Every structure is written in C-alpha cells, then in structure tokens.
Amino acid sequence: MSEAAETHESGIRHPGAATYLIIAAFLIVLTVMEITVFYVHPLRPVLVPVLLVLGAAKFALVAMFYMHLKYDGWLLTAVFGFPLLIAMVIIAALLMLFAYLAHHALPIG
Amino acid sequence: MAAQPKPIPMHQPSYLEGGGILSWLTTIDHKRVAVMYGASALIFMAAGGIEAMAIRVQLWHPDNHALSAATYNAFFTMHGTTMVFLVVMPLLLGFLGNFLIPLQIGARDVAFPRLNALSFWLALVAGILLHLGAIRGGLPDAGWFGYANLTERYFSPGLGVDWWVIGLLVSGTSTVLTGLNFLTTIITMRAPGMTYMRMPMFIWSLMVTSVLILIAFPALTIGLIFLLFDRFFDTHFYVASAGATPILWQHLFWLFGHPEVYIMALPGFGIISEVLPTHARKPLFGYPMMAYSMVLIAFLSYGVWGHHMFATGMGPVADSAFAITSMLIAIPTGVKIFSWIATVWGGSLRMTTALYFALGMLLEFTLGGLSGIMHAAAPIDLQQTDSYFVVAHFHYVLFGGVMFAIMAGLYYWWPKITGRMLGETLGKWQFWLTVIGFNTTFFPMHFLGMWGMPRRTYTYAADMGWTHLNQLETIGAFVLAVAFLLFYINILGSLASRDPASGDPWDGRSLEWSIASPPPAYNFATIPQVRGRDAWWILKYGRAGSRGVAAYMSGQAPQNPQADLPVAPIHMPAPSIFPLVLSLGVGTMGLGLIIDWYRIILIGAAVMILSVIGMGFEYPDFGEQSHDPEHAPSSGGIDLRKIGVWSFIGSECVFFASLISTFIVYKSRSIGGPGAEVLNIPLTSFSTFILLMSSLLMVLALAATQRGDRLWERIWLGGTAAFGLIFLAGQVYEFTSFYREGMGLTTNLFSQSFFVLVGFHGAHVAIGVLWLSVLLAAAMMGKLGKSRALSVELAGLYWHFVDVVWIVIFTLVYLMQAVSGA
Numbered sequence: 001m002s003e004a005a006e007t008h009e010s011g012i013r014h015p016g017a018a019t020y021l022i023i024a025a026f027l028i029v030l031t032v033m034e035i036t037v038f039y040v041h042p043l044r045p046v047l048v049p050v051l052l053v054l055g056a057a058k059f060a061l062v063a064m065f066y067m068h069l070k071y072d073g074w075l076l077t078a079v080f081g082f083p084l085l086i087a088m089v090i091i092a093a094l095l096m097l098f099a100y101l102a103h104h105a106l107p108i109g
Numbered sequence: 110m111a112a113q114p115k116p117i118p119m120h121q122p123s124y125l126e127g128g129g130i131l132s133w134l135t136t137i138d139h140k141r142v143a144v145m146y147g148a149s150a151l152i153f154m155a156a157g158g159i160e161a162m163a164i165r166v167q168l169w170h171p172d173n174h175a176l177s178a179a180t181y182n183a184f185f186t187m188h189g190t191t192m193v194f195l196v197v198m199p200l201l202l203g204f205l206g207n208f209l210i211p212l213q214i215g216a217r218d219v220a221f222p223r224l225n226a227l228s229f230w231l232a233l234v235a236g237i238l239l240h241l242g243a244i245r246g247g248l249p250d251a252g253w254f255g256y257a258n259l260t261e262r263y264f265s266p267g268l269g270v271d272w273w274v275i276g277l278l279v280s281g282t283s284t285v286l287t288g289l290n291f292l293t294t295i296i297t298m299r300a301p302g303m304t305y306m307r308m309p310m311f312i313w314s315l316m317v318t319s320v321l322i323l324i325a326f327p328a329l330t331i332g333l334i335f336l337l338f339d340r341f342f343d344t345h346f347y348v349a350s351a352g353a354t355p356i357l358w359q360h361l362f363w364l365f366g367h368p369e370v371y372i373m374a375l376p377g378f379g380i381i382s383e384v385l386p387t388h389a390r391k392p393l394f395g396y397p398m399m400a401y402s403m404v405l406i407a408f409l410s411y412g413v414w415g416h417h418m419f420a421t422g423m424g425p426v427a428d429s430a431f432a433i434t435s436m437l438i439a440i441p442t443g444v445k446i447f448s449w450i451a452t453v454w455g456g457s458l459r460m461t462t463a464l465y466f467a468l469g470m471l472l473e474f475t476l477g478g479l480s481g482i483m484h485a486a487a488p489i490d491l492q493q494t495d496s497y498f499v500v501a502h503f504h505y506v507l508f509g510g511v512m513f514a515i516m517a518g519l520y521y522w523w524p525k526i527t528g529r530m531l532g533e534t535l536g537k538w539q540f541w542l543t544v545i546g547f548n549t550t551f552f553p554m555h556f557l558g559m560w561g562m563p564r565r566t567y568t569y570a571a572d573m574g575w576t577h578l579n580q581l582e583t584i585g586a587f588v589l590a591v592a593f594l595l596f597y598i599n600i601l602g603s604l605a606s607r608d609p610a611s612g613d614p615w616d617g618r619s620l621e622w623s624i625a626s627p628p629p630a631y632n633f634a635t636i637p638q639v640r641g642r643d644a645w646w647i648l649k650y651g652r653a654g655s656r657g658v659a660a661y662m663s664g665q666a667p668q669n670p671q672a673d674l675p676v677a678p679i680h681m682p683a684p685s686i687f688p689l690v691l692s693l694g695v696g697t698m699g700l701g702l703i704i705d706w707y708r709i710i711l712i713g714a715a716v717m718i719l720s721v722i723g724m725g726f727e728y729p730d731f732g733e734q735s736h737d738p739e740h741a742p743s744s745g746g747i748d749l750r751k752i753g754v755w756s757f758i759g760s761e762c763v764f765f766a767s768l769i770s771t772f773i774v775y776k777s778r779s780i781g782g783p784g785a786e787v788l789n790i791p792l793t794s795f796s797t798f799i800l801l802m803s804s805l806l807m808v809l810a811l812a813a814t815q816r817g818d819r820l821w822e823r824i825w826l827g828g829t830a831a832f833g834l835i836f837l838a839g840q841v842y843e844f845t846s847f848y849r850e851g852m853g854l855t856t857n858l859f860s861q862s863f864f865v866l867v868g869f870h871g872a873h874v875a876i877g878v879l880w881l882s883v884l885l886a887a888a889m890m891g892k893l894g895k896s897r898a899l900s901v902e903l904a905g906l907y908w909h910f911v912d913v914v915w916i917v918i919f920t921l922v923y924l925m926q927a928v929s930g931a
Contacts, residue, residue, distance in 0.1 A: 066909045082324075097423055
C-alpha cells in the first residue's frame with residue numbers, strides 16, 4: 001500500500017493513504033468529542049454551537065480531502081458549494097419562519 | 110480575416126433522414142430528441158389551449174353552467190399544470206435547448222445522450238400520467254399549485270390528485286436529469302476558444318437555468334413525496350389536526366415555484382438576446398452585464414418565494430425581507446430590457462415575424478414586470494392576492510414574456526430545425542392577432558381583480574358588474590385561439606412545402622448557422638475554432654463587421670467553411686431502446702401505485718431495474734476516461750461524468766435540506782406519542798463510526814485503483830460495501846425496535862418526519878452498496894484497474910456525500926434531540 005500521493009489521469013494530484021488515515025483520525029476524534037459533549041451535562045448550554053462547529057468540521061474534512069475538493073479546482077467547488085449555500089439558507093429561513101409561526105399563530109377555533 | 114470560401118456540399122444527409130419508427134424510438138441524437146419534445150409539447154399546447162377556452166366560455170356570462178364546477182376545477186388545474194410542465198418547459202428546454210446547445214457551443218451532442226433520451230421519455234410518460242385521470246378516477250382538480258390540505262385524501266378523495274402527484278414526480282425527475290445534462294454539456298463540451306464570456310446569450314441563459322433546475326426542483330420533489338405519503342401511507346404532513354401545518358407545502362412549493370418562473374423566463378430572455386442582434390445586425394449591447402444580470406436574477410430568485418405567501422402571515426420582518434428581495438430582482442431585469450432596447454437602437458432592422466414577436470415580448474413582459482413590482486409590496490399584494498389581478502400579472506409574464514419569446518425562437522430557428530421556412534405573411538397575421546387577443550383577454554383582468562373578482566371562481570352573480578369585461582376577455586381568448594390556429598396551419602404548411610431553407614437564412618451570428626439546415630447527424634464536420642463572441646459572424650466576416658455586412662448585402666458573402674464533409678469517419682453514440690423501456694417501467698410503477706394493483710408495480714419495477722442493468726452493459730467503455738480531446742481547452746480537463754455526479758450531489762443538498770428542515774420544524778409540533786427521547790445514541794454513534802470508516806476505505810480503494818493495485822482495490826471496495834451493509838443493518842435494527850416500542854410511520858409528526866428523513870438516507874446508502882457491489886464484481890473479473898479509476902472515483906463521490914449527509918443527520922437529529930424544533 002503506497003503512501004505517496006496519487007496523480008490522477010487528468011493531471012490532478014490526489015493525496016495518498018497517509019493523508020487519508022490522518023483525516024480518518026481527525027474524524028474519529030471529532031466524533032468522540034461530539035458524543036462527549038452530548039453526554040456531559042455541564043456543556044448543555046453550549047451544546048448547539050459546539051455540535052454545529054464539530055459537525056461542520058467533519059463535513060468540511062470529508063468534502064475537502066475524501067471528495068478531493070481541495071485538489072480538484074474551483075469549478076467543482078462551485079458546483080457543490082452554491083447548492084450547499086442555498087440549502088443552508090433554506091434550512092435557516094424555514095426554521096425562522098416556522099418559529100415565528102409557532103409563536104404568533106392564531107388559536108384554532 | 111474572413112474565412113476562405115468553400116463550396117457547400119449539396120447532399121449532406123440530415124439528421125431527419127433515414128430509419129423508420131424504430132430509429133426514432135431508440136434515438137439518442139439530441140436533435141431528434143428535441144423534435145420529439147417539440148411535437149409532444151405542441152400537442153399538449155393544443156390541449157391546454159382548449160382547456161383555457163373552456164374556462165373562458167364558462168365565464169362568458171353570470172351564473173353560467175356550461176361546465177360543471179368539478180370540470181371547471183379540473184380544467185383550470187390541468188391548464189396551469191399542462192402549460193408549465195408539459196408545454197413551456199419542454200418547448201424551451203426540451204425542444205429549443207436540446208436542439209441548440211450542442212449546435213451553439215460547437216459540439217456533436219449533449220454530454221449524456223442516453224440520459225437525454227430518458228428525460229424525454231420520462232417527460233412524455235409524465236404527461237400521459239397527468240391526463241390518464243380523464244379515463245379513470247378524474248383529472249387533477251386542486252390547482253396547479255396543489256395547495257395543502259385541499260390535496261389531502263379527505264378533501265380530494267378521487268384519483269385526480271394521485272395522478273397529479275405521480276405525474277409531477279416523474280416530470281420533475283425528467284427535468285432534473287435535463288438540467289444536469291445541460292449544465293455538464295455547457296461546462297465541458299464547448300468548442301475550443303469558446304470561453305464563458307464568448308458563449309451565445311441563449312447558452313448563458315440555459316446554463317443558469319440548469320443550475321436553477323438542479324436547486325429548485327428538489328424542494329417540489331420533497332413536497333410531493335410528503336403528499337404521496339399522506340395520500341398512500343396515511344401520514345399527516347399537511348394535516349393541521351395532527352399538529353402539522355399546511356403552510357409547509359406552500360413553502361416547499363414556492364421554494365420551487367418562484368425559481369420556476371425564472372426557469373421559464375431566463376431561456377426566453379436568451380432567445381430574445383439571440384433574435385434581436387441578428388435582426389438588428391448589431392452585437393448584443395452590454396453582453397457582460399446581460400450575463401451577470403442573468404446570474405443575479407437566478408441568485409435572487411431563491412430569496413423571493415415568500416412574496417407568494419404574504420397573506421399567510423409570515424410576520425413583518427419576513428414580509429419586509431421578501432419584499433426587498435422581490436423589488437431587487439427588478440434591477441437586473443431592467444438591465445436586460447434596456448440592453449435589448451440599446452441593441453435594436455440604430456440597427457438595420459429586418460422586420461421578420463421573429464423580430465415582431467421579440468419586440469412584442471419587450472412591451473408585454475415589461476407590463477408584467479410592472480405589475481410584479483406591485484406584488485412585491487406586501488400591503489398592495491394583500492389586496493391583490495387570489496384576485497384576477499394576479500391572473501393578469503402572471504399571464505403578462507408567462508404569455509407576454511415567455512410565450513412571445515418562444516414564438517420568436519420558433520420562427521427564428523424553425524428553418525434550422527426543419528430545413529423549411531415558416532410563412533412570413535401568416536406569421537405576421539398570427540403576431541397581430543396574438544397581440545390583440547392577448548391584451549384583450551388579460552389586460553381587463555387587472556380591473557376585474559381590483560374590483561374583487563377572485564381567481565379560480567366557477568361563476569359570478571350578475572350584479573357584481575363583472576359581466577362586460579368577462580365577455581370582452583372571452584372574445585379576446587377566441588381571437589388568441591385563431592392566432593394559434595394560424596400557427597399550427599403555418600407549421601403544417603411549412604412541413605409540406607418543398608422550398609428548402611438555406612443554412613444561414615437570417616445572416617446569423619452563432620455557430621448553428623454555420624452548418625446546413627437541417628443539420629447532419631454529426632452537426633459539425635470539424636469542431637469549429639472560436640475566436641470571439643458571435644463566433645459564426647467572425648468566421649464569416651472577420652472582426653471588421655461592417656465590411657462583412659457590405660459584402661453580404663452585395664451578394665458576395667463567403668461560403669460556409671464548416672459545411673464540408675468530414676475528412677474522417679465520425680463516431681456517434683449508438684441508439685438505445687433502454688431509455689424508452691426504463692420510462693415505461695417507471696410509468697407502469699406509477700400506474701400500479703395509483704390503481705392500487707401491486708403486481709403492476711412489481712412488473713414496472715422489474716422492467717425499470719432490468720433497463721438500468723441493460724444500460725450498464727450496453728456501454729462497454731464504462732469508466733474509461735472518455736473526455737473528447739477536441740473539447741479539452743474549454744472544460745478544464747475535468748471529465749464530464751464527474752461534473753454530472755457533482756451536479757447531482759449539489760441537487761441532493763437541497764433535497765436533504767428540505768427533509769431536515771421539516772424534521773426540525775415538526776419534532777416540536779408533534780402531538781402525543783414518543784419523541785426524540787427514543788433515539789438510540791450508542792447505536793447510532795457506532796453506525797456513525799462505521800460510515801466514517803467506510804469513507805476511509807472508499808478513498809483507499811480509489812488510491813489502490815489509481816496505482817493499479819488490484820488486490821487492495823478489491824479488499825477496500827469489499828470493505829466499503831461491507832461497512833455500508835453493517836450501517837444498514839443497524840438502521841433496520843433501529844427501525845424495528847421503534848416499531849416494537851409502538852413508534853410507527855404514522856404515529857405522530859416526529860415519527861413520520863424521522864422515518865422519511867432517515868429512511869431516505871438509508872435508501873441512498875443501499876443504492877451506494879449496490880453501486881459498490883457492481884464495482885467489486887467488475888474488480889473481481891479484472892475489469893477495473895487504473896484506466897477505469899474514474900468509475901471508482903464517481904462511486905466514491907456519491908458514497909462520501911451519503912457520509913456527509915449522515916454527519917449532518919447525526920448532529921441535528923440525534924445529538925440535538927433535546928433541542929426544541931422551530
């Protein structure tokens with residue numbers, strides 16, 4: 001099993017096994033941290049921001065290194081990044097809109 | 110420097126020549142697929158037109174009962190659904206887009222020809238499913254927007270809404286495949302030298318539209334899936350008594366619905382941007398601003414959906430935000446209008462029917478835009494909501510804007526498509542009758558709306574004072590019908606005529622005019638070299654355009670340098686029956702689901718699966734680097750299949766975002782029964798580790814394949830698939846334990862939104878495992894290897910995406926279980 005970086009046929013250089021293993025180690029550590037945060041009650045007040053940061057870090061690591069966005073150029077990042085941005089905006093907007101609805105809805109009947 | 114004249118060969122076989130019906134059923138040639146799209150859309154347009162006429166007859170006088178109320182409901186529902194999904198989009202994208210993208214960018218076909226054929230057949234199946242209610246169970250009758258909870262089984266007990274749901278799901282799948290195909294084609298297959306800023310504006314419009322499609326349609330798909338679950342599996346996604354809110358449907362629908370307006374409008378803008386410069390013999394004014402405006406319109410279009418929902422009470426902050434974004438969109442649109450005016454200003458206008466319609470579009474669309482700005486103001490919109498004012502507005506946009514543009518495009522490109530000219534005299538009669546009929550029909554609706562006439566009303570009382578204007582509108586509608594009749598007569602006459610059109614009848618500017626009319630199957634004998642915008646114009650006349658025009662006017666225009674016969678055989682993709690058969694399988698499944706006959710569903714599923722397998726085996730070069738070296742300079746060296754998979758993944762982001770949003774909203778609205786406390790964190794933590802490690806194995810498999818290490822390639826691929834199976838087993842265990850504890854799909858809002866979200870993710874994992882299994886089998890047979898590393902990379906991209914979705918689900922659904930929803 002070679003640890004050298006692999007050169008793709010299109011000339012794009014992808015990382016080798018060593019990098020992949022390091023990323024996997026990071027993913028494991030981050031997941032352990034997430035689960036720990038979940039079970040440690042004193043951390044409950046900061047649960048949401050901490051989990052969001054840890055989740056985003058895992059997401060970014062997989063996208064950048066395993067999906068090779070870090071190496072494959074801006075075009076693929078744009079093809080993925082723009083819909084991802086819209087998706088995040090949709091989630092945030094719907095949550096805010098329904099939060100307003102929940103607090104201001106007229107009682108039925 | 111002008112190109113050297115070359116003789117035009119007289120007998121290039123066109124794409125229309127040769128083969129019988131079977132050759133059309135199995136074709137994957139983008140031009141033939143386009144023609145089939147066009148033919149079916151024109152048939153559906155006649156059906157939608159007849160429905161519109163029936164609506165106008167019903168409204169001719171007060172208390173009329175020419176139609177029953179149920180039939181009236183079905184007709185306005187089918188009119189809207191047909192015109193949007195089966196006429197306007199197929200004409201713009203399926204017909205003109207399909208035909209012209211390869212021709213305008215200098216390519217021989219689209220990126221995925223079989224997928225293109227599949228898109229058409231799925232679209233046709235969707236159109237048939239939408240109309241099958243006329244034979245069994247009734248036509249859909251809940252409006253083209255299908256507002257919940259009118260669409261629930263309780264309020265719409267017939268099969269009409271079932272046909273609508275299944276038909277639109279199939280139609281949406283077809284459209285997403287088209288968007289993916291077009292985007293990949295435009296990114297990767299442009300002729301050498303055709304940079305983004307040299308693309309024809311029609312291509313810009315279709316590229317931006319493709320992005321819109323990929324991001325907008327998943328929201329509709331999710332909305333329809335929820336409705337399908339409500340109607341077929343007794344869930345309560347839109348049932349208020351279960352704690353749900355029908356407003357969810359409106360958000361999901363308009364998240365799709367407003368970008369959809371631009372999915373229809375932007376290609377229309379692109380058409381106008383082609384017709385005007387050619388007919389004014391001037392370059393398009395403000396090309397960069399036109400392109401940037403299109404991008405800005407597309408971006409803003411995702412932030413304006415709420416202006417369809419001011420009346421639902423979203424609150425002052427949301428109303429203000431949506432009002433501002435809706436008004437902002439007028440700026441880039443205004444840039445386009447002024448650029449078009451500046452394009453024709455001072456031009457040497459050739460007054461053809463195409464130009465008439467293009468100029469007509471400028472006026473009519475501007476009127477629609479002005480009333481649109483009124484809707485952007487929430488207080489005014491509240492007065493106009495659900496009134497005929499809205500009907501007037503969107504017909505000025507979609508008919509005055511889009512249909513006028515379609516007519517301009519049809520008259521402009523018809524000679525290229527058929528090799529025959531459309532009659533100019535009939536065309537101008539059609540134009541004037543259209544202008545008179547259209548404005549007579551729709552302008553009075555502004556007044557009726559302001560006077561209080563509600564849209565979708567079946568009839569009205571005599572003392573409302575609406576009679577005369579309704580009668581005027583009905584007369585206008587009949588004038589419009591005569592105009593369309595002339596159009597059909599014109600196209601039939603054109604097809605029957607023997608007068609051939611030249612390759613370049615309008616002295617065109619883009620590459621499609623450089624080849625014969627109709628084009629040969631291979632499009633270009635040699636792939637053109639593009640040296641600037643208006644590529645064909647520069648090839649004809651050089652950059653000194655005025656001298657070139659003078660030469661044209663004196664009859665000394667140069668001959669076509671691209672029209673010579675190919676110097677070497679051109680390999681075109683072989684026809685395939687599988688797109689048709691696969692679509693029939695999908696249609697059969699839909700039919701079986703609606704008529705509740707499970708054997709039919711199984712037959713459809715079997716046909717579909719066998720077709721997919723067949724498609725896999727009929728393409729022996731699967732996984733090879735197939736990049737066409739002729740197009741390399743414009744594509745950045747990225748394989749088109751990689752762009753295709755990434756586009757699909759981008760679209761999936763919105764799909765899962767809609768599911769995740771719904772889960773978070775509904776988990777705190779759930780009434781009774783278990784909630785998030787039942788979620789098993791230890792089990793899913795283990796599953797999360799498994800899925801993360803499967804991603805590691807996947808990249809190791811790719812690395813092994815790329816260096817030609819066949820042993821480790823098999824080991825890592827097998828390991829990835831095995832970890833995927835372990836994850837799925839964990840999910841099955843989790844689901845069955847929930848069922849044992851009394852939490853089923855329909856228990857409450859929490860359970861249904863949880864099962865649908867996590868279940869869809871599990872389905873994606875299952876598809877990934879199947880994909881990996883096929884790769885593993887190929888590896889075991891020695892058919893993978895270094896030269897086919899791309900096939901492993903593509904599967905890997907999909908697999909990692911499934912992984913990152915799980916990262917989000919694990920965080921938001923499981924670890925934040927104690928956090929209340931919206």
